[in-house]
Amino acid sequence: MTENGQTDVPCVELRQVEQRFTTRKGGNVHALGPLDLTLRRGEFLSIVGPSGCGKSTLLDILSGLARPAAGQALLNGQPIRGVPDGVGIVFQEDASFGWLTVENNIAFGLKRRGLARDDIAARVEHALDFMGLRRFRTSYPSQLSGGMRQRVCIARTLVMRPSLILLDEPFGALDQQTRLLMGDELLRLWRETNATILLITHSLDEAVMLSDRIGVMSARPGRLIKLVETGWPRERDSTVVSSPHYGDLLSEIWAPLRAESNHHMAANNA
């Protein structure tokens, strides 16, 4: 294990992964790839890219919600077929279950998995404390703010103890201040759970602040055009935004992203 808490053991491997879609009018859209990427176990990797570059498609492939049209996606050395065990996902949109209380939301996956009642109760209690939701355990999501609802979704994912957590712009609907605070919490969770995290985000700030590595994707079909090591220590928080290195990193990922975004807009206007 490195001093950054990562191992060299790959958690996820993408080999020449491609995705294509058929549109309703019968057209063929090349959405993603070919893409090669290795996620090291315990790593926090963010992916940024222009709109429509296939970031969410990549997440669907990793979570087993979609199969790649070509190439191989491996989790812990095994091909991903269907939704694999040990993978948790948090979406940008509110995915809390409005008909369940906070504690029943958190317990949802555990109950479906058939865990013993005591085990479920213990995990839920821990998650309520961990995510600062104890006061709201009997509340319904409609009674909570957007940030609190997202915490519920994260808690619901974490109680399953996933080894790989996929985050699809989980803070996208939150204000900047809440995003920074949630980012701090996410880093704390990541350190304490030793999970591998893949974050898809539009926010360069978020990617630079949170990640060990940042992958920059091209416009559609999304390919990885740059991988940047941030070099942050594992014990980090949102105060890194005041570091001079933070600005350097932002510039480093913005340069290729700017070119790609311009290319994307030009293509859309053509």
Next chain:
Amino acid sequence: MKTGLTAIPYALRLLLIVVLVGLWQVFCSIGLLGTGIVPAPVTIWHDMCAVMGQSASRAALWLSLRDILIAALIAGAGGIAVGMIVHPIRLLRAALEPYLASYYAVPTFIFYPALITVTGSGRLPIILISIMLGIVAMITTTLTALDGVSRSIVRTARVFGLTPLQNVMYVRIPAAAPMLLSGLRLCVSYAFIGVIASEFIMSDAGVGYQIAYAYDNFDTDTMYGYIGCVVVLAAATTLGFDMIAAEPVKREGA
């Protein structure tokens, strides 16, 4: 207990009824409305009490109510089931949608004589016509309700590894519950119309038949008594549904 601003609509609704019934009573009392044609509310109340005091009348009401419940339940459950099956099959939905949209353009009651020739007279054609009235409303409500379930919730359910049946039972139905309850309320309303109107047209039992019988025999007291009972029953059922639906709607923040 409702307090403050939330209680105002309820109070206004009640006030509206009180004012209308009060005006009706006053108009009858001062002779503006002929009581031989439209009895005063107090008279109808007495007629209702008289009707409810007879065991034969209570049996007629119970018979109609039973068939209304059977029809509403079958139309509701059937409509939800069909909606759930059709919803994920895009081609099937696209093929069915024009028929669903134009279904109510055809007056369903024209099939009542045909149903009697197939099933014979009795309660079965009454229940069938009531199901036919309600089921399509439930199917379309179910389709719309499922459209409204957010994609992220559906995807979350998949990530939790739910089987298709678990997905429906634990996620899709609860997520769509507020709207499904509205659909069920429609089914009950259609069942009321279907059962009472069918009994009215061609039947030898039930509250619809009793109203028609009283009308044919110029027994307006009994007729209005039964009409009052049906109005109260229908209003109570709708109110009951609203109360049941209020909790899921409140939870969902709708």
